[in-house]
Amino acid sequence: MKRTLLKASVICMMLGGWMISSVGFAQSDPTGKKRITSSYAITNATVFTEPGKAGVKSTILIQDGVIAGVGTNLSIPKEAKLIAGDSLFIYPGFIDGASSAGITKPKDPERPENFVSSNPPDEIAGITPWRSAVDQFAMDSKVEDLRKSGFTVLQIVPEGGMIAGKAAIVVLGHETSSNLIKENTALAASFRGSRGMYPGTAAGVMAKFRDVYKNAELTKINSDKYSSVSGVKRPAIDDTFLGMKEVISKSTPVMFSASSELEIRRALKLQKELGFNLILTDLENYEGVIPEMKSAGVKILIKAEVPEDKAIKAQKEDASEDVKAQYARVKESFDKAIAQAGKLEVAGIPFSFTTVGVKSGDIGKSLKTMIDNGLSETAALAALTTNPAAMMGLSRELGTIEKGKMANLVLTTDTLFKEDSQIKHVIADGYLFDYEIKAKKKAAEAGNETKGIKIAGNWDYITESPAGSGAGVVSIKKEGNDYVGTITYDDPAGSGKATAPIKDVKLDGSSLSFAFDVNAEGMAIVVEISGTVNGVSLDGTMSVGQFGSFPFEATLTPSLTAKL
Amino acid sequence: MNKINYFLVALLGLSFSFASAQTPKGSVLIKNATVLTVTKGTLQNTDVLVQDGIIKKVGANLSAPAGVETVDATGKYLMPGIIDAHSHVGLDVVNEATSPITSEVQMKDVVNPTEIGIYRALAGGVTVSHAMHGSANVIGGQNATLKHRWGTKNPNDIIMMDAPRTIKFALGENPTRVHGRGNGIQPRSRMGVEAVIRNGFNEAIQYQKAWADYNSASAQKGNTATAPKYNERLQTLADILDGKIIIHCHSYRADEIYMLINVARDFNISKLVFQHTNEGFKVAPEIAKYTMGASVFADWWAYKFEVYYSTAFNAAILNANGAITSINSDSAELIRHLYHEAAKTQRYGGMTDDESLAMITINPARQLGISELVGSIEEGKQGDLVIFDSHPLSVYTVPQMTFVDGVKYFDIKEDKNDQRLTVSPTEMVEDVYLHQQTERCMQDTEHLFEMAGTLFNQN
Known part of the structure; x- marks a missing residue:
């Protein structure tokens, strides 16, 4: 089985043009990237060792990826790199209960010549329990975005059909390390049918799931008999059976993607009939089934996202009574949706988060919304740390800041859920990752800084993404107190440039943000750009829906600046 | 569960209602109505008492037991809850169209109890609907009989648990178009449809035998028997052969109806109902003799080639020949006024009030195997009732109240503008369907056709 996890290191070695026989004992490092020490001491920081515990001024010592000590009287070895933590707040590294970051969907296998859509081979019909997320994973910009948001460990979930394959747990350490913690941690399943073949709908998927499960059980009985009694017909051992073996023996749980109450009930129904261990993931709408989930004793991963408030904001004052009554229902539904996580806490259900389909840059804001609507900060932190660790059976090595645990930490500029708190460093697997801290937004109050900044004009920009570099022009015009304009970009539908109006242009101090809509193959994507203006240059990031965020640099064309 | 466990359950405040869910049962005394019992004639100025979901007493001058609400129905008409033997309301999925047998x-x-169509059906007096798989396959999925207990979000609460299993079959143009022309596999013709059914049943017989052989062999000491593959598809067909499931077959032409009657006779199947059955009038005596009858449209045809030879007298002719006959909707729109559809049998066929009303009450109940429970106003039956302001077969009539198991789920005086059970937190205006997709027999199959649905009405 190939391991794309290791691919990065192989590529690095090839680029270096070196044949290194033993990476561990390499004598020199011509790339200059090798770190000087694997010991760190973060001194005198406010440390929150676990959810519910108050912050205590302590020093954390890290050696070779492990927390070597937490306290005030540690003897710090000479080789330790010191990080002054006086103004920092330290939390256990976040754990993502289910993630699709870094996952590339494997190519669909070619249809055989005698393909019959009513009876397709398992692999083509999306039944691939033998596949592993490990083979689909690579550290990419989406993974880096998650780490930037504080995540240090991910349960990666493979992409695919109704039974996509096995999840695995990885730490977001150095790109050249083998970052695998545990394989075959769950079987990813969904109610997604295959297009144009059996099973095509949720009804077909449920029937087929029962079929796959029960036949795996029968094959198990037959092969047990085969190995103990002579003269028994050879059992039909196939890839699907091999992939289901640990599921029917209940050592691997099924992780069912179920976003709505009806889907949750369907997954619970299958679990009750077949008896597998169940993890429910991708939960978006679940308030009405909390008692059922609790009595079934299933594990729960809710989406680290709250609904958009666009519909709420679009409500108009001068609407008719009928329309106002409808507004009220939408508002009520919205208020309920953002209070759901708090309801899980009240019900005493320990839950974790999934980031599948979630924009990593918005996670912090979404969690704050949940906290503002009934979820305690302690429960929110537990959902990011101790709960997923326990769910994964990894409480011994993950979830809290304790001597002997994996060195996974989040270092913030203020207490975690405070409005202006920012992540300054993340330590994952003992590797230190530094992040830029933006100046606090005092500008809005003073308004002076904004006055000195001119953004109207034509900006030439360049971006870098895995698809290559892109370039274009952003034209910004002032209209009254607002800004409007357009952006040109490489047309995703083919060659040439496309133009789109930009929206939500906001200038706050020196930080500029705006967005525009792209239509790529029928999918509407919102591209958001934010950055800092410094004279005539703009340095920022472009975030493309769920696809990740990429560097964005722009320069204001001088001629037009002069005119305005 | 022993006593101690019961005690623990009570003590811990746990509820085990999820396993053995109790649906709401109500009590009500409806006074002084013109009671259309359907099976026992029309009773003037009569009271009907429902207690704990069951019709306790039908008679004059009944008094309400303590705590039971009284509804004055003076000048109004009370009839049994209307039953629709062919509907797709309340389903998230209609067709698993990907195989000739599913x-x-x-x-x-895939029952969705929050679909607004259920409330609209209640507003038309419909208390039970037969939520069917679509007609894309020769042998489609197993159907669900629903009781319209509006207000719950739990699908189990609206599934009529005491109704027998039923399954969808389909003959003629739909399955041959989807599988033969669409996918190049059997069936491409009506002969192919018959072959698919016969092969299916023969395979089911072999499947039953394989399991019987295995079960008896594996009981022997030192045996080397291995279990056959599990196959719910064949197991279900075997259950049909064992008389455990009622077939409801989408059909139009007389030749294919007669074909299926012969197939059923060859396999000793008697639980068979024909759906649509536009040419049923040509084979009415055979339908009457060998099957559980036909469920038809009042006057709907010519939407594709196989439904040109049709007549509005179909129901009356079938009925006159002694076939159990019901009028169905197959539509989220028609389901709201099935009493109009039933009344058309008086205009076309001169049927009596009781005969017409039976077509939307006791007859569909018999075809669904639930006539012991619902379908008429009789003591001991479930309290599914509708109050109309005038005779339900009048074109001017308006349903006033609808009860299921004695619980009132619709009252025209308490009908709010917005009856949705679920509202999206992110959509200001949700999709509304007024004209399109009034029927859904071929829903979820669109992608299987190269030609747009405009060429063929896909009923």
């Missing part, structure tokens, strides 16, 4: 698929898996 008998393993269950509509009970």
